[in-house]
Amino acid sequence: MNDAHLHLVVNHFPIIGTIFGLGILIAGLVLKNNSVKNTAYIVLIVAAIFAFLSMYTGDGAEEMVEDMPNIGKQIIHEHEELAEKLALLLYATGIFSLASLYTSIKNHKFSKFTSYxxxxxxxxxxxxxxxxxxxxxxxxxxxxxxxxxxxxVENGNFQSESTTDKNEE
Incomplete structure (x- = not known):
C-alpha cells in the first residue's frame, strides 16, 4: 500500500466521524443522556486521531499525484491549506471531547460547559x-x-451543438 492509498483509506473518517459525532452529541444533549454524549465524545476523539493520520499520509499522497495530468500543484495546495485548518480544529475538538468525557464521568460542574x-x-x-x-x-x-x-471552453475542448452542426455541413 502506497501513501496515496493510505491517505484515501484514512481521510474520510475525520469528516464522516465528525458528522456522526456531532449528531450523536446533539441527541445526547437533547435527551440529556450522558451515555449518548460520552459516545459522541469518543467518536470525536477518534475523528481527531484520524485527522492526524490523514495529515501524516497527505504529503506522500501529494508527491505521488501532483505531477499527474489535470491535477496541478495549486489545487493540491488549496486542499492542503483547508485540511491543515480542519486538523487544528479537530485536534481542539478532540481535546475538548476528552475534557467533556472526563467531566461527564466525574459529574463535574463544568460538564455542561465543556459539552457546549x-x-x-x-x-x-x-x-x-x-x-x-x-x-x-x-x-x-x-x-x-x-x-x-x-x-x-477556454482550452477549445468543448464544442456546442451549433459548432458541431456547422462542422458536419
Whole structure:
C-alpha cells in the first residue's frame, strides 16, 4: 500500500466521524443522556486521531499525484491549506471531547460547559470538513470542479451543438 492509498483509506473518517459525532452529541444533549454524549465524545476523539493520520499520509499522497495530468500543484495546495485548518480544529475538538468525557464521568460542574464548547467546535469542524472533502475530491474528480466547463471552453475542448452542426455541413 502506497501513501496515496493510505491517505484515501484514512481521510474520510475525520469528516464522516465528525458528522456522526456531532449528531450523536446533539441527541445526547437533547435527551440529556450522558451515555449518548460520552459516545459522541469518543467518536470525536477518534475523528481527531484520524485527522492526524490523514495529515501524516497527505504529503506522500501529494508527491505521488501532483505531477499527474489535470491535477496541478495549486489545487493540491488549496486542499492542503483547508485540511491543515480542519486538523487544528479537530485536534481542539478532540481535546475538548476528552475534557467533556472526563467531566461527564466525574459529574463535574463544568460538564455542561465543556459539552457546549465541544458542540460548537464539532459544528465548525463539520462545516469546514465539507469544504475539505470537496477540495480533496476535486483533485482527481475534475468533473466536480467549479471551473471544469470554463476550462474546457477556454482550452477549445468543448464544442456546442451549433459548432458541431456547422462542422458536419
Amino acid at each position: 464548547i465541544t458542540l460548537v467546535l464539532a459544528l465548525g469542524a463539520a462545516v469546514l470538513g465539507s469544504s475539505v472533502g470537496t477540495s480533496g475530491g476535486e483533485i482527481r474528480h475534475t468533473e466536480i470542479r467549479d471551473n471544469t466547463l470554463n476550462s474546457a
